[in-house]
Amino acid sequence: MDSTDDILDLDNQLCFALYAANRAVTSLYRPLLTELGLTYPQYLVMLVLWEAATASEVVRVSGLGSRLRLDSGTLTPLLKRLEERGLVRRQRSVEDERVVTVAVTAAGLAMREQAKSIPSRLLCSTGVDSERLMAxxxxxxSVLARLESRQAPSAR
Amino acid sequence: MDSTDDILDLDNQLCFALYAANRAVTSLYRPLLTELGLTYPQYLVMLVLWEAATASEVVRVSGLGSRLRLDSGTLTPLLKRLEERGLVRRQRSVEDERVVTVAVTAAGLAMREQAKSIPSRLLCSTGVDSERLMAxxxxxxSVLARLESRQAPSAR
DNA sequence: CTCAATTATATTGTACACAATACAATATCC
DNA sequence: GGATATTGTATTGTGTACAATATAATTGAG
Structure with missing residues (x-):
């Protein structure tokens, strides 16, 4: 194997490390989130909505999308499932009927109390010290910010 | 907002940083891989198969799965698509008929030459220096290894 | 005022992920 | 050697991702 072959060596690649680590962490969340009946992306949406409720801010589908870097093709069915479960309310704006705002219901807000234990429980299950994880x-x-500033010109 | 609320703050969470960075990197690969007609997970499978072809090793579906941390529910349809395109050959073992081995075809091996330019082109498109990315x-x-050693006892 | 461009969301189709299950073949224990 | 457990892959169903397209409302130029 010559040196140019090393370039394609799977284990040398950042991309795969990210891909595998992301799925490993998601699978750590899975059992905890199953208790709440949420998937991982649903949990992320709820985090944003809980934050918005605390700050009394109105959140649009587009706002969720830019925050989570997800498009409407992902968010619309996800939000409809959360709405069916009574955790979320979707409402078309009266000023601009193109806009759909999303907010947690009372049931959705109540779930927050259960969710509070998740971060610390997850940290324990990793077995990695928290300073290292924070770093x-x-x-x-930081890398994400750099990547996004690069692709920003023709952003999705 | 009291201090316990901070725990659920989206931006404090490693999970989201991983999730977003992974998708950002994948979207950097997308245009390069589209030239080859591959998706990102298909590219990872091809990397393993190219490596195996060089080393004259036989790869099973289960071997691909443990290497890429993917199960057969993901790999089987993916491999069938690669087979339909003539990049890969799936073959049931004669010694043990439960086993299916996977290998690149001549066309699959030829694609490797085009793929060689991908890592360096990707590195340029990030705008982040390579030492930092390697770190x-x-x-x-390292974190992945730690996580996997923890969940290993009752692995999937 | 009206047509064109833009904006915001929804829909459709393809392709992962993964849990759960099915099923067939091999291995093992008695 | 036959019941039982294990192993390896496939299938099914749910839920993301995201490109491409559709649709409807707003904005803006003339």
């Missing part, structure tokens, strides 16, 4: 998080955020 | 990759790998 990793910061590095990921 | 991030190593840290992710």
């Amino acid at each position: 990793l998080r910061d590095e990921l955020r | 991030l990759r190593d840290e992710l790998r």
Whole structure:
């Protein structure tokens, strides 16, 4: 195997490390979120909506999308499932009928109390010390910011 | 907002940083892989198969799964699509008929030459220096190893 | 005022992920 | 050697992702 072959070596690749680590972490969340009946992306949506409810802010589908970097093709069916379960209310704006706002219901807000234990329980289940995880998080955020500033010109 | 609310703050969470960074990196690959007509997970499968072809090793579906951390429910349809395109050959073993081996065809091997340019082109498109990315990759790998050693006892 | 461009969301189709289950073949225990 | 457990892959169903397209409402130019 010559040196150019190493370039394609799977284990050398950042992409795969990210891909595998992401799925490993998601699978750590799975059992905890199953208790709430949420999937991982649903949990992320609820996090944003809980934050907005606390700050008394109105959230649109487009706002959720830019925050979570998801498009409407992903969010619309996800939000409809949360609405069917009574956790969320979708409402078309009266000023601009193109806009759909999303807010947690009382049941959705109540779920927040159960969700509060998740971050600390997850941290325990990793077996990795928290300073190291926070450093990793910061590095990921920094790289993400750089990537997004690069693709911004013709953003989705 | 009291301090316990911070725990659920989206931006504090490693999980989201991983989730978003993974999708951002995948979307950087997308245009390059589209030239080859591959999706990102298909590309990862091809990387393993190219490596195996070089080493003259036989790869099973289960081997692909443990390497990529994917199960047969994901791999079987993916491999069938690669087979339909003539990039891959699936063959049931004669010694043990439960086993299906997967290998690249001549066309699949030829694609490797085109794929060689991908890592360096991707690196350029990130705009992040490579030392930093390698450090991030190593840290992710290390955390992944720790997570997997924890969940290993009752692995999927 | 009206047509064109833009904006915001929804819909459709393809392709992962993964849990749950099915099923067939091999291995093992007695 | 036959019941039982294990192993390896396939199938099914649910839920994301995302490109491409559709639709409807708003904005803006003339």
